[in-house]
Amino acid sequence: MKKLAVVCVTVGMGTWAALAEPTRTLLVEEGKLPDQGQLEVGGWVLYQEITEQNKPNANDNVGWLVPMARLGLTPELAASLQVPFGRSEVSDDVEVGLGDIQVGLDLIGYRGALGYPYLMPFARLALPTGDDEKRLGRGETQFKVGLAAGTTVEDDWDFVASAGFVARADTDNSVQLGAAVIYTFRPQFQLLGEIMFETSTDENVPDRATVLGGFLYRPTEAWLFGVYGGVETGSDIDENFIGAFKLVRTF
Numbered sequence: 522m523k524k525l526a527v528v529c530v531t532v533g534m535g536t537w538a539a540l541a542e543p544t545r546t547l548l549v550e551e552g553k554l555p556d557q558g559q560l561e562v563g564g565w566v567l568y569q570e571i572t573e574q575n576k577p578n579a580n581d582n583v584g585w586l587v588p589m590a591r592l593g594l595t596p597e598l599a600a601s602l603q604v605p606f607g608r609s610e611v612s613d614d615v616e617v618g619l620g621d622i623q624v625g626l627d628l629i630g631y632r633g634a635l636g637y638p639y640l641m642p643f644a645r646l647a648l649p650t651g652d653d654e655k656r657l658g659r660g661e662t663q664f665k666v667g668l669a670a671g672t673t674v675e676d677d678w679d680f681v682a683s684a685g686f687v688a689r690a691d692t693d694n695s696v697q698l699g700a701a702v703i704y705t706f707r708p709q710f711q712l713l714g715e716i717m718f719e720t721s722t723d724e725n726v727p728d729r730a731t732v733l734g735g736f737l738y739r740p741t742e743a744w745l746f747g748v749y750g751g752v753e754t755g756s757d758i759d760e761n762f763i764g765a766f767k768l769v770r771t772f
Contacts, residue, residue: 543769548717549699550669550683552641555593563769564588597629609656616655623647638672661690679703693723711737729755745769
């Protein structure tokens with residue numbers, strides 16, 4: 522009985538630790554939450570280059586430094602905060618400043634006994650703190666609600682899907698559909714691919730899709746390093762290059 526109890530406790534701790542893994546995706550919402558009272562801090566650097574040829578904005582680019590924090594409020598609920606700082610270069614005019622601050626909530630509505638499959642409703646509120654004329658923000662309040670779902674297959678493959686609706690105060694609304702697949706080929710190393718498609722309620726706003734691939738490294742349970750690269754494309758967009766680096770530490 523003692524041996525059985527030790528095994529049960531060990532398995533339980535392993536499952537609990539898995540719930541505290543940091544979010545690995547950049548585009549898609551993933552059901553990885555910090556434990557109750559646990560703090561996750563870090564951020565990412567993202568660079569996007571406009572690669573459209575023979576167009577007025579062909580040489581424009583934008584870069585973002587996005588510090589973030591998440592706190593586990595309960596075992597199933599976490600709050601998040603993002604405070605982005607941007608640098609935009611538009612027609613050789615360089616602007617640097619604060620972007621749109623975002624707060625969010627993630628709630629695990631259902632999770633299987635092994636930690637998967639799961640369903641996670643989420644909400645995001647972006648405040649118009651960035652200057653839209655400098656390409657550092659939308660210039661309006663945005664509210665996003667959605668649902669993410671995920672599962673694990675054969676212990677090595679993680680699949681995630683998310684759907685969200687973005688309501689904007691002054692302009693168009695949009696629907697965002699995303700999916701991601703993550704392959705663990707060693708406990709410390711993972712490969713990731715994800716896509717996010719967005720369509721607007723305004724027929725004059727072109728649909729767009731962002732595709733990213735990434736490499737993830739976890740030297741310890743507390744740390745996550747990620748390198749990402751891909752393109753943004755669409756009906757009126759010619760594969761704008763995107764590169765990003767993510768660093769997260771859990772306490």
